[in-house]
Amino acid sequence: MSGYAKDQPEGFSNRIEKVAIVGAGGRMGRHLAEHLIKTGKHIVTAITRPDSTNELPEGLQVVRVDYSGDDDAALVEALRGQQVLIITMAVMAPGDTISKLVRAAAKAGVAYVLPNWFGGDPENDKLQTDTLMGHLISARKEVKDLGVSSYLLLACSFWYEFSLGGGPNRYGFDFKNRSLVWFDGGDVAINTSTWPQCARAVASLLSLKELPEDENDRSPSLSQFRNSPVYISSFLLNQRAMFESVKRVTGTTDADWTMTHESAEQRFKDGQAAMQKGDMQGFPKLLYSRMFFPNGDGDYQSKRGLHNDLLGLPQEDLDEYTAIAVRMGETEEVLH
Template sequence: MAHEHTITKNYTQNIAIVGAAGNIGKYITESLLKTGKHRVTAITREDSTNVLPASVASKKVNYDRLESVTEALKGQDVLIITLSAMAPPDTQSKLIDAAAAAGVPWVLPNEFGGDPLDAEIGKDQISGEMKTKFRDQIERLGQSSWIGVACGYWYELSLSGGVNRFGFDFKNRSLTLLDNGRTKINTSTMPHVGRAVAALLSLKVLPDSKDDKSPTLASFMNKPLYVSSFTINQEDMLESVLRVTGTKRSDWTMTHTTAKEYYQSGQELFKKGDWMGFARLLHARSFFPESDAKSNGNFGAVKGLHNDLLALPQEDLDEFTKIGIEMSSEA
């Protein structure tokens, strides 16, 4: 890679983040600041009114001018891209071009989902093929390396997201169970993703010597990082919900369908322009039973997880179930 022989320091220090005030961006920013090892710069649009922590530098850019974004990325060791699903797809493409022009060694593209290397589920979930294009663009330009963060769905966000995500409707105490509700998937809390990214970027870039076997950033060059808070199914989620709410199973209305049928109905809705259909097809596809799909949302079972390598703490499921329920009442 172009940047391997230009390393003058064996750590990453200057980190630019797009979407620093967003859903996941704020947790990544917070965790990076906590390490005390990083200088964080938020890349924002010229008209942005987002409030950022005092210790975060801010650079406003015009995405329609490559030189504007390139200038903002000069001297950065890492670019982290977190964009909403509604952001124009060319925004990420422009950022990748600018990162290459500025010579940024590392890019964490807008992944933060399932296994980036699982082409089958990526195709079914529509967004996978687009993500592959961005990784290919980074490699083709040859100035940066990518690391894709595979973390599954953000647990508290998907739990709070209604019937089209994990199937829960807290207001009406109902649950749409897919198949028998026992297909396990990987899911991560938002603070967990923040900690994972900060731990990853706190690794040294290269081994100190040929005998040094400790983890390095270089070992993730153009590869995914696999992390997960909980490997659970809908039944596990329901048990947690019952404990947190003090309700009984008999207090809940259960609707039964199959993950495949739910996925297909999501496709139909999305074709009509309903974004709830996109949420439904994405989540339902992850719950395909192992017998029905070569791949589903449990990438840890196939690829293993890097939780231990990064010394990530074990979290309390009920604590985040409670947060998810609170988020649903605020929505």
């Protein structure tokens, strides 16, 4: 759909009313579903496998369908009438699963697809290739090539709570053992976003009117983000700023921590080597180390700007989310 609301057929509603989510029981999916429901503007449907035991947020409609097989008739039927499909799956989920969902969305006439992109700058293809995100580049291309749906991409970088609390191969912190690996000097700042901020961004985006009313309407609309990224962030931080927050939250000093230094570039190479040997623990090491290269690839805010204000996103309290991350790290809730 293109053009202006005034030119659409009679009965056209200039807003998104029906949203389907695959992965609504997962970490990111749960936040997305809850914030979309909270707007009161959407009927939100969880597309879930028949055998899934994930607990789903209240207020969702639920359709159980096996979307992993070759027969997509049931999936297409489940998606018919939906305006948006949000795919949120583990980063290493099989690429063909995402492809099946994308193709089914096209057959069902879904206008917008968010194809599992919650991460670094989608416009930086070298970064995505280095971090083994080529299958997500392919998903974006497939959406466009099918010529039915438009893709939406959320550039939010790493999830802050998950990454800070997730062990030394993410942001370098080990809260159980009070240790910290400095990547080079700990001075490279990257964007990072909390789960709630990501969810608020998507809910706000899908609550915009779909099209400008007419050629004089310059107010935000969903259509302006068609086939292009939405850039948001909670914080622009280096490891040193993270550590200061951690010390405030835990009431510790430098003396309470065991600290070592490693080259981000060498860590990246070590992660690559581990994965070549079949050790998947090399993946987070590769992924995170690459974002901390001193070339600034982890800081898209300085290059692209942010859509935080356009979407009405709040300023967040760093220490509040650091405390959540510390708790998750101490209980090993987000180690895997």
